[in-house]
Amino acid sequence: MRVLVLGAAAGHLALPRIDYYSVLPELVLLGGALVMLAVSSLMRRDLRSSVTTGLAISAGLASLSLSLLQWFQVSGRGGNPHVTIAGAVVQDGFSALVSVLVSCAVVLSALVMDGWTRREEVMGPELQILMLVSASGAMIMGSANDLVVVFLGLEIMSIALYVLAALNPCREESGEASLKYFVLGAFSSAVFAYGIALVYGATGTTNLPQIADYLARNVLLHDGLLLAGLAFLLVGFGFKVAAVPFHLWTPDVYQGAPSPVTGFMAAIAKAGGFAALLRVFVSSFGLLRSDWQPAVWVMAAITLVLGAVLALVQSDIKRMLAYSSISHAGFVLLGLQAATARGVESSLYYLFVYTFMVIGSFAVVTVIGGRGDRSHDLARYRGLAATHPLLAGSLAVLLMAQAGIPFTTGFLAKLEVISASVGAGSTALAVVAMVSAAIATFFYLRVILFMYTPTGSVLLPAPVGVSTPGSVSGDEGAPLPVGAGTAREELADPFAGGVFAGDLSAGASPASAQGVGGCDVQPAPDTRGDGFGDESDALGGEREVADNAESYPADDDDLFLTGGIASAIALCVAVTVLFGVWPAPVLDFAHRAALLFLPH
Amino acid sequence: MLGVLVVQVAVATKVDAAVFAIAAFFVLVGAIGVVVARNPVHAALMLVMTLFGVAVLFVEQQANFLAAAQVIVYAGAIVVLFLFVIMFLGVDRRENIAFEPLRAQRPLAVGLVASSLAGLLLLGVAAHWSVGAHSVAGQLRGQPGGDVAALGRAVFTTYLFPFEATAALLVIAVVGAVVLARRPPQARRPDREQAAAPGGDGPPGDRTAGDVVGDPMDALAQAVANAVASGLVSLPEDLPEGQRQEEPVGESAAP
Numbered sequence: 001m002r003v004l005v006l007g008a009a010a011g012h013l014a015l016p017r018i019d020y021y022s023v024l025p026e027l028v029l030l031g032g033a034l035v036m037l038a039v040s041s042l043m044r045r046d047l048r049s050s051v052t053t054g055l056a057i058s059a060g061l062a063s064l065s066l067s068l069l070q071w072f073q074v075s076g077r078g079g080n081p082h083v084t085i086a087g088a089v090v091q092d093g094f095s096a097l098v099s100v101l102v103s104c105a106v107v108l109s110a111l112v113m114d115g116w117t118r119r120e121e122v123m124g125p126e127l128q129i130l131m132l133v134s135a136s137g138a139m140i141m142g143s144a145n146d147l148v149v150v151f152l153g154l155e156i157m158s159i160a161l162y163v164l165a166a167l168n169p170c171r172e173e174s175g176e177a178s179l180k181y182f183v184l185g186a187f188s189s190a191v192f193a194y195g196i197a198l199v200y201g202a203t204g205t206t207n208l209p210q211i212a213d214y215l216a217r218n219v220l221l222h223d224g225l226l227l228a229g230l231a232f233l234l235v236g237f238g239f240k241v242a243a244v245p246f247h248l249w250t251p252d253v254y255q256g257a258p259s260p261v262t263g264f265m266a267a268i269a270k271a272g273g274f275a276a277l278l279r280v281f282v283s284s285f286g287l288l289r290s291d292w293q294p295a296v297w298v299m300a301a302i303t304l305v306l307g308a309v310l311a312l313v314q315s316d317i318k319r320m321l322a323y324s325s326i327s328h329a330g331f332v333l334l335g336l337q338a339a340t341a342r343g344v345e346s347s348l349y350y351l352f353v354y355t356f357m358v359i360g361s362f363a364v365v366t367v368i369g370g371r372g373d374r375s376h377d378l379a380r381y382r383g384l385a386a387t388h389p390l391l392a393g394s395l396a397v398l399l400m401a402q403a404g405i406p407f408t409t410g411f412l413a414k415l416e417v418i419s420a421s422v423g424a425g426s427t428a429l430a431v432v433a434m435v436s437a438a439i440a441t442f443f444y445l446r447v448i449l450f451m452y453t454p455t456g457s458v459l460l461p462a463p464v465g466v467s468t469p470g471s472v473s474g475d476e477g478a479p480l481p482v483g484a485g486t487a488r489e490e491l492a493d494p495f496a497g498g499v500f501a502g503d504l505s506a507g508a509s510p511a512s513a514q515g516v517g518g519c520d521v522q523p524a525p526d527t528r529g530d531g532f533g534d535e536s537d538a539l540g541g542e543r544e545v546a547d548n549a550e551s552y553p554a555d556d557d558d559l560f561l562t563g564g565i566a567s568a569i570a571l572c573v574a575v576t577v578l579f580g581v582w583p584a585p586v587l588d589f590a591h592r593a594a595l596l597f598l599p600h
Numbered sequence: 601m602l603g604v605l606v607v608q609v610a611v612a613t614k615v616d617a618a619v620f621a622i623a624a625f626f627v628l629v630g631a632i633g634v635v636v637a638r639n640p641v642h643a644a645l646m647l648v649m650t651l652f653g654v655a656v657l658f659v660e661q662q663a664n665f666l667a668a669a670q671v672i673v674y675a676g677a678i679v680v681l682f683l684f685v686i687m688f689l690g691v692d693r694r695e696n697i698a699f700e701p702l703r704a705q706r707p708l709a710v711g712l713v714a715s716s717l718a719g720l721l722l723l724g725v726a727a728h729w730s731v732g733a734h735s736v737a738g739q740l741r742g743q744p745g746g747d748v749a750a751l752g753r754a755v756f757t758t759y760l761f762p763f764e765a766t767a768a769l770l771v772i773a774v775v776g777a778v779v780l781a782r783r784p785p786q787a788r789r790p791d792r793e794q795a796a797a798p799g800g801d802g803p804p805g806d807r808t809a810g811d812v813v814g815d816p817m818d819a820l821a822q823a824v825a826n827a828v829a830s831g832l833v834s835l836p837e838d839l840p841e842g843q844r845q846e847e848p849v850g851e852s853a854a855p
Contacts, residue, residue, distance in 0.1 A: 013753060013756065013757065014757065015756060015757065015760075016757055016758075016760055018760070023761075030768055030771075033771070034771070037771070037775065085760060085761040086757055086758050086759075086760055086761065087758075088758075088759070088760070088761035088762060089761055124779075126775055126778075126779045129775055130772065130775060130776070130779075133768055133771060133772050133775075134772075136768060137768065140765060146759075146761075146762070148759060148762045149761060149762050149765065152762050152765045152766065152769065153765070155769055156765065156768045156769055156772065159769065159772050159773070159776065160772045160776070162776070163772065163775070163776035163779060163780060166779075166780055167779065224723060224724070
């Protein structure tokens with residue numbers, strides 16, 4: 001009897017029509033990951049890096065072209081959003097822009113990761129697989145039309161990022177970063193899920209347009225539940241985009257994760273998080289904007305100020321870029337706080353150009369980090385222009401763009417969000433943003449100045465065998481025996497002296513030099529406190545090279561720059577400069593995406 | 601049968617409130633117990649208490665299927681898995697969690713939680729945390745097939761896409777677990793002496809393309825061997841280090 005009833009119920013079940021075309025970019029990325037997974041498990045030996053990179057890039061390019069196709073389709077429809085799969089997914093200008101952005105990030109990051117994989121001699125396709133899956137999660141967040149889908153996109157993106165952060169096999173901080181990111185991220189996901197539950201309790205639906213519809217039809221006399229839900233959602237998003245009260249994980253995770261992963265993480269998490277944040281808050285809770293705008297105002301202000309100020313005192317470039325990414329999040333929040341079509345447009349534009357700036361910057365950091373991905377001290381960048389002019393020039397352009405110097409995309413992005421903020425009447429916040437941008441200029445320019453300062457005697461290595469315990473920093477106890485013979489030819493390159501500078505100060509105790517996990521693990525130095533320009537690093541670095549000369553192949557000491565990384569950096573610089581000089585296409589893209597997203 | 605009984609009784613609001621209060625009490629006590637318990641096994645058992653309490657709350661909300669799933673999957677399977685892991689790692693191993701780098705953070709956390717909880721309760725009393733759409737989603741009872749069918753219908757219609765997207769999450773879980781649990785490269789090669797030869801003496805430049813897979817690992821293994829050797833050689837210099845390493849061995853051997 002019961003079975004019959006069930007059967008009857010199933011007979012009336014109207015399954016939703018699935019428009020595969022509208023989720024094809026996501027499916028392509030996911031499919032690429034699955035193909036890679038299947039092929040690599042069927043092959044007898046590990047896939048070559050070129051194969052996995054090729055697969056990842058082709059998946060990225062395919063999803064890029066599909067996203068552009070969707071964009072033209074949406075434009076052709078006159079901007080009507082196309083809702084499909086039982087209202088879970090929407091295809092509009094906004095989602096198309098996010099998909100384009102994420103696809104670009106995939107292609108660029110695949111190139112950078114390829115170089116990193118070759119240098120670190122890491123085998124296996126897991127880096128690219130996880131990157132593709134993570135990117136598909138960010139894309140799902142961009143086209144989500146339901147809070148549950150937003151949550152799933154968030155989780156798909158984040159969980160892959162947690163694993164990616166741990167993938168550096170030779171650094172302990174990598175695992176530490178992953179664990180920190182995971183614990184805090186899981187907590188924020190729980191808060192986010194609770195926010196969804198409260199919003200569902202208050203409005204009776206998780207579907208974004210239906211929430212907007214409900215709020216338009218009903219006036220809530222007691223809206224405590226809804227506001228609590230809104231607050232929890234803001235906390236969850238704030239964590240993902242690293243806005244200030246929820247930013248504490250950022251510097252440690254950015255520093256500990258492998259450098260190409262950091263660039264990808266910065267771009268993807270910001271893109272996905274802000275896409276969903278903008279869609280949920282501006283389109284669904286737009287009517288409640290007087291309730292959430294003050295909260296976002298405060299969040300944006302402290303994010304802008306704290307991000308810029310804390311970046312000033314960093315001596316590690318990855319930590320500095322982490323704080324700078326926090327300050328960028330503050331700028332994107334300006335557009336959200338405006339809560340107008342112009343605000344959304346400027347935020348989208350900012351996200352778009354930020355993706356290229358940050359992936360390019362971290363690509364250069366990847367190259368300069370050297371084998372083991374360890375030397376990220378700012379002292380390492382001194383005199384870079386003399387030894388590697390192209391690399392230094394690229395980083396200079398990207399950092400100038402991040403600082404917001406004219407004729408780069410970064411300038412226009414900052415101009416757009418600030419003018420949107422002024423247009424929406426938040427003049428005080430706009431002033432805070434301008435002050436923060438001025439502070440931020442200092443630390444970007446400091447790196448550029450560093451690179452173009454002639455080395456002088458600072459980085460010149462001490463003569464072989466001369467380094468005595470007195471010449472190195474105080475926290476090194478017992479001196480190590482110096483294997484002097486093999487390092488002689490590397491000294492021709494003055495830069496070689498600093499290759500292992502980063503891991504030097506802690507590696508002194510012989511007992512601590514025992515490798516963990518098959519890697520020649522040196523406990524990482526605590527670079528957080530000490531000032532930059534530490535000469536002892538440069539002096540001692542040469543000693544470390546000498547010490548490591550027999551365990552590492554001799555050719556590692558120069559920078560390892562593959563064609564992939566070089567082309568990724570070149571692409572990022574080209575986009576940053578080209579669209580900085582000729583901004584019309586991207587601005588128009590963002591403008592129309594925002595207009596299609598918010599018709600009025 | 602029992603579930604039906606509870607549901608029918610729970611319609612009465614006083615009993616409803618009483619069941620809620622008792623279940624919520626056990627949920628909270630269990631949750632606090634998980635954090636406070638020193639012994640990991642006790643913590644896991646406290647977790648079972650919390651999960652059972654949540655199951656009772658589900659029954660009270662007429663979500664019988666969820667209650668059953670909660671008991672079978674969470675209280676049953678997942679906690680048993682936790683216990684397995686705890687047993688594997690050693691029940692009597694004690695972590696020193698008393699050490700705190702930031703002394704002030706514990707009282708600060710307690711104070712913050714207490715004040716925000718008080719604020720929340722005050723708001724609840726003063727500002728009527730009302731709900732907007734209490735019954736929009738509809739009653740679970742009275743639908744054909746009960747709550748199981750309602751759940752199934754939701755999964756295959758309204759929430760079809762999220763249901764499918766969970767697959768991506770599972771893929772990541774599998775890949776991530778394998779990647780993170782993978783043994784370090786050195787442990788993969790027990791024949792280190794034999795393998796160390798190409799990495800140790802030959803210049804790395806004359807590798808052929810074919811043995812790229814093997815060689816870097818061998819070089820690394822050799823590097824680790826060197827590091828260990830140099831560490832062992834210089835150990836007598838700092839005696840306390842060696843003594844400290846000896847001590848745990850003696851302790852574990854004694855009982």
